[in-house]
Amino acid sequence: MRIFRNKVAVLLIALFALVAGPFLGTAVAGGKIALVTDLGGRGDLSFNDMGFKGADEAAAKFDLELVTIQSNSGTDYLPNLQNAARTGDFDIIVGVGFLLADAMAEVADQFPDQNFAIIDVTWLGKPNLMEIGYEENKGSALVGALGAMVAAHNGYDKIGAVLGIEIPVLYKFEAGYRYGMHWGNAKYAEVTGKKADVGLLWSYTGTFSDIAKGKAATEAMLAQGAGLVYNVAGPLGIGDLEAITEHLEAKGRSAGPPFMIGVDANQDWMGDGHRVLASMMKRVDFGVYSAVESVVNGTFEGGVIILGPNNGGIAMSGKQDLADFIDFGIGGGAISESDRGRITDNWVAMRAAVPGWIWDAVDELAAKIGSGEVVIPCGWCADTIDQIRADYPD
Amino acid sequence: MEVEHLWPIFFISLHAMVPITLAAIGETIEESAGLFNIGLEGMMLISALTGALGAEYTGSAVGGLLVGLSTGALLGLVFGVINTYWKGDQLITGVGINLLALGFVAFMLVNLGAPGFHIVPRDVQIKLIPLGVGAVSPLVFVTVAMAFVVYWLLHRTQLGIRIKAVGENPAAADVAGISVNAVRLGTAIAAGALIGLAGAYLSVDWFGAVTKEITAGRGFIALAIVVFSGLNPLLALLGGFIFGFFDGFATWVSTYPKIKEIIPWQFVAMAPYIVTLLVVAGAIGRVRFPKALGIPYLRE
Amino acid sequence: MHWAQALRKYLTPITESVLAGVIGLAIGAVIMLGYGYDPGAAYVSLFRGSFGSIFSWAESLANATPLILTALTFAIAMRGGLFNIGAEGQLYIGALAAVSVSLIHLPSPLHLIVALLAAMVAGMLWSLPVAILKLTRGVHEVISTIMFNWIAHFFAFYMIANVLTDPIRGEKTISIAETSRFARILPGSSLNYGIVVAVIAALLVLFLLWRTTAGFELRVAGHNPESAHYAGISRRKQVLRAFLIGGVLAGLAGAVQVMGRPPTYALVTGMSQVANLGFDGIAVAMIGRNHPIGIIFAAIFFGGLMVGGRIMQFSPGVPLELVRVIEGVIILALAVPELKRIFHFVRKRFSLRRQSHGS
Structure with a gap:
């Protein structure tokens, strides 16, 4: 009997989500985002640090929990992305750098319901992957x-x-x-x-x-x-x-x-x-931030985004x-x-x-x-x- | 290439020589006593960090060098205790120190609020000594002096004889009343101090900053220079200079516009390694190492 | 009596290693507490991440695959009294050779075999000058292997950027042909049949060292050079044997990594998927006490530590840098066989003091 009641509750919640979903937006406050860095990792004074900065700012702004996942070697990218996707906890998983391209291609296919974004890659073409390139x-x-x-x-x-x-x-x-x-x-x-x-x-x-x-x-x-x-x-x-x-x-x-x-x-x-x-x-922070923002606003979609001088992605200081x-x-x-x-x-x-x-x-x-x-x-x-x-x- | 460019290349070589040679001299001391430490890279890395922080907190460059030196000595103490009284495995200890250092320094720099690197303020960096044709770090003179001092110490003093006896035949040394473990521990600390100084030089002097990968393989090059020298600090000085020269030279000539048409940069970059090999094969040849190198001493 | 001795012989190192691991973990826990991380949760995810599920097992074994081979390279030289740290460079060359075989087209099993053979030969050839320099000019292998590692490093950079370059991607070599890849054992994981090659290699080395004359000679030469000399065992032959077999194994390590490890199947700029495997192999060999069977277990342990370490970043959010510190502490603890004795010593002291207090 209790099991049945639970099932009804679940069903009701699911139904509610289905109906109200479009009005509520896809993400909820208090969600989680993951940032998977490449081998340079934090402290590379370069795009990994910038990516972290963007993710950190987005997490603070939208009240999300940020999990940074670094990699020991080039073989870690695939399992790191897979592990993150397998948890199902993350509203979006962002990969920083073209070195993650092949792993990202595989994981995006393997987890079609998971939102992904990747920096410096523009050639993968997956419906659940936002690709952000820079000029x-x-x-x-x-x-x-x-x-x-x-x-x-x-x-x-x-x-x-x-x-x-x-x-x-x-x-x-x-x-x-x-x-x-x-x-x-x-x-x-x-x-x-x-x-x-x-x-x-x-x-x-x-x-x-x-x-x-x-x-x-x-x-x-x-x-x-x-x-x-x-x-x-x-x-x-x-x-x-x-x-x-x-x-x-x-x-x-x-x-x-x-x-x-x-x-x-x-x-x-x-x-x-x-x-x-x-x-x-090269505002990698800006790219990561906008990827997270799009998920929060419910406007996330796969495809290529090119950031350059026109949209503030590239700028002279x-x-x-x-x-x-x-x-x-x-x-x-x-x-x-x-x-x-x-x-x-x-x-x-x-x-x-x-x-x-x-x-x-x-x-x-x-x-x-x-x-x-x-x-x-x-x-x-x-x-x-x-x-x-x-x-x-x- | 013009003649006036030779001076800057010479000074680059001298500055590149310092960390490799200091670490190699340190390693020479402990290898003479039978300790084989492949943890140089990690010890230098940690000392580069503490040296930089030390310079800032003491407000003096020399203070920074001393903090780095003490850090090295402390790590040397750890290595020494594990591999004398605790009869540990020297190789695994070295690998462990390297791994730990890689994590520790990056952790301190990246996760404790820092942006991944730490700049040493200009006024607490070592001042270069102007020589007209270029400027040279005082640490260059320290390195040269250290080579002679350690050479004298190992080959002309009673202490040196004891150290070598411990490395050559610890059982006999023990019978002769030398405390094998005490001597080895002492050399490990002394070696650590020099290795720590080498690390602090990177951050307080040469680069004026510390990053998580600042050593970039120099600890292993130092290990190679020790073999190059056959445990002779004066030859380590020469080896360090030769390597530093060709390393600096390769980077230097790869900036020349015409050079890229003749030879790809990857092959230019191989120069220091090939030359070192050629020098060893051509002029140095076979070297002898202490018989008990790398073997823990177990009294029977 | 006989079996009891044998059991003791094998159990002692195992209990020592386990104890060292536990002590390492305990120190790691103290460090984590110091920085405000929950060590309990961290260790749960470490073990779950390394050996808690079929996927984590698969990842640990995938990590172990090349490490078994590079550790064997080091171990076989160590058994012969030589210090070969050249696996790093040899495996780059082996990987390059395996990739270049994909320039030609061959039917399925043959292509894979040719690629493995090419890698073995390439690794061996890269190791040969080390042996020759040692025998003819007395150049110590520590210096020559370090130098050859760096030369291989830049040579691989050149080959990736200029010769074997992927025409579209540019930052990597062409991909290994489908006909020359190891299939995955568990879909969706990194584990592939390359591990079979590694285990077979370990068993062959085991057989070679303890069941053949060549292996016997190698071990005698390493263990007691003087008696080897009197027994008429040629030093020259042993040096060549140790380095050439080592080169073959390291070349294989590079090959299985690019031919088996998804998803790239190519050498990428910076060689991030093969870099440091040679050096990690040294630690694995030492933990495995330079014994092929010990090496297999040590490689799985080491590989698992790396996998589990990554997972610690997820749930308790321990940064990778701190994970490395803890790994370093565990390795350091493994270096000290005396830990057990120290442990007993401390306990005895402690209980003595308690007794004296009691009286």
């Missing part, structure tokens, strides 16, 4: 143009790029940076009437963890006359910046040039606010970003509250030292990219990078 090439074009013009303005004839392991995602950074550099050279000549011939020094270091390689590569580039160095290798930026700092100290200075350009997260606050000129921000990430730095004890004023002042002074027309030119390029007037190579460069290197040479 890093466009953001890199902006900092490439900025870099070339600032270097030329300061009398340097080279800009550098220190890259990590050679993978297609990094080709996108390289391709955009190359395009931007050539655009910046042309713009500089057009505005000033002086020929600008800023060239590119670039190096794949083969690592996302050995800081020494970033430092040595940057020292080499500075010795060859680089006016700034673009960090495209997460933590190696610490080495890039250390090299720049020592280079400046040897000349009795603290502020750049030469500068570093940060990547993924905002790194402008490092280097006392006046050695990192700008950061090419501004003053508000600086303030946000100073908070981030203080929260971690990397800097203290008493540094905030000095860093902000230094940053403002650094930016002000760059002529206004250069910033206008960068905005112009951004607008042209947005309107489609300028097309930045490349969407997925695995098969075209050699051609791009020939078209936009060093």
Whole structure:
């Protein structure tokens, strides 16, 4: 009898859910979300950290419980995703990084009723999987143009790029940076009437963890006359910046040039606010946040979402970003509250030292990219990078 | 490549030499006494973290180095006790230390509020000494001095003879009245101190920050350098410099625009490993190790 | 009497290991309490995650598969008195060889066999210079294997990015052909028939070491080099044997990992699905006391620890970094065979003190 009553209760609840569901939205407050990171894990100073930041903010905003699942090795992605899906507890499971692509493809088929999202992957095409890609090439074009013009303005004839392991995602950074550099050279000549011939020094270091390689590569580039160095290798930026700092100290200075350009997260606050000129921000946090938000709002659907300069997914760092990430730095004890004023002042002074027309030119390029007037190579460069290197040479 | 680029490459090599060589000299001391420690990587990693925090809290770079050194000594004590009085397995202990360190440092950096790395404020980093053609860290001189001091200690003093006796024939040393376990424990602590200094150098001096993977395999390279040197600290100095030179050189030349057309970067990056092998095969050859290396001493 | 001795011989290391594991877990519990995590819930999910269900068993065994092989590489050298830490590099090369066989088309069972053979030969060839350098130039294997590991690392980077590259994806090699893959044993899990290869390899090594003259010579050379010398056992032959067989086993480890472990069936940039298997194999071999049967159990234990550790992130939310710390503590505890004696010693002291208090 009791069993029967329970069954009736269950049935009634199910019926209620069925009828009221569309009005209530699919998710309920107090739900759970899972973030599965790739091997870089937390503390990679790059997209895993940004992904965590987005998930953390979403969890706080929507009153959800966040479970972060890291992976010991590349073989962990599949079981980690499966284990998360098998619990059935999670409103959405977000995978961070293209390394999870194959595992995600399998798990999305295996658990068709589970919502998934993945960052940096755009080719899987599953009804229950939101794929979020980024236009890093466009953001890199902006900092490439900025870099070339600032270097030329300061009398340097080279800009550098220190890259990590050679993978297609990094080709996108390289391709955009190359395009931007050539655009910046042309713009500089057009505005000033002086020929600008800023060239590119670039190096794949083969690592996302050995800081020494970033430092040595940057020292080499500075010795060859680089006016700034673009960090495209997460933590190696610490080495890039250390090299720049020592280079400046040897000349009795603290502020750049030469500068570093940060990547993924905002790194402008490092280097006392006046050695990192700008950061090419890839807002993985924004992507993860909106994936969670869509589930909460009941608008989640599978398919590809491209985040770029137009919708805030890719951006060159501004003053508000600086303030946000100073908070981030203080929260971690990397800097203290008493540094905030000095860093902000230094940053403002650094930016002000760059002529206004250069910033206008960068905005112009951004607008042209947005309107489609300028097309930045490349969407997925695995098969075209050699051609791009020939078209936009060093 | 221009001539004026040779100076910076030289200084890069010197700075790359320091951590490998310091750790290798430390390992040399304990291997001479018969202890084989593959936990260098983990010990350096933990000391890099404590060194960075130490520099900040003491407000002095030297303070940071000393904190890192003490951390290493403490870990050396743990390794030493397990592998002397507790007759543990040296290899498993080393593997355990590495695993523990990997987790511990990342845990401290990532989960206790930090953004995954910790920047050492500029004013509590070691100041470089300007030399006109470049700037050099004082730790380079410390490393060179350490090599000579440890060489002298091992080969010219009574203590050195005792250490080597313990590594060569612990039973005979025991009969001669040397406390095998005490000597080994002492070398483990001394070795740990040098390994800890090597770790602290990474964060307080070379990189000015600590990340969860800051050692990047240097502990294992140090292990290779010990073999390279055949337990001779002066040769460890040379080996560390050769490796550091080709490591820095490979990274350096891979930034040259023309080089990529000639040789892929992956092959340039192999240079330090190939050269080290060639030097060992060509010039160093066979090395002798203490007979009791890696074997716990059980009194019969 | 005979069987009792034998039982004692096998039971002692087992009880020691179990005790060490328990002590490691206890220390881990204290650490977790210190940071505000619930150790009870954590350990429940650790054991449930590693051996609590058919899926967790499958994952533990899948993790054990390559570890058995790399541990055998280390163990066979250790039995011969050599310190071979080259499995790491050899398994990269083995995996590359297995992938490159998928460039050609062959019918089903043949393709798989050819790929395994290619990996074995490749692993062996990568190991050969280590042996040659040792025999001709006296280069110690610790230095040559570390250097060859790094050379293999960069060589694999090159092959992934430039030679065996997937034309569309770019960040990985081409995938292993369907005809050359190990089927899954349990659908929806990572466990595949590669484990059969690993277990057979372990049994063959067992047979080789204790039932053949070659194995006897190897063990004598390792255990007592001087008497081996007087017995006329060639040192040269032993060195070659240990490294070449080790290379074959490590090459197989790389092959079973890319040919069997879903879902990628390719080497990915950074080689994240094979990296560190060689080094973990050292720990497995030592815990398994360099005995093939011990290694099988140690690999399952180690693999299970890794699987269960991951699960600890779910329910009590223990971060992976802390899980690694606890794993490190357990390994450290395993290093100390004296723990048992220390345990007894402390207990005796304690009870003595109690007695003296009582009197």
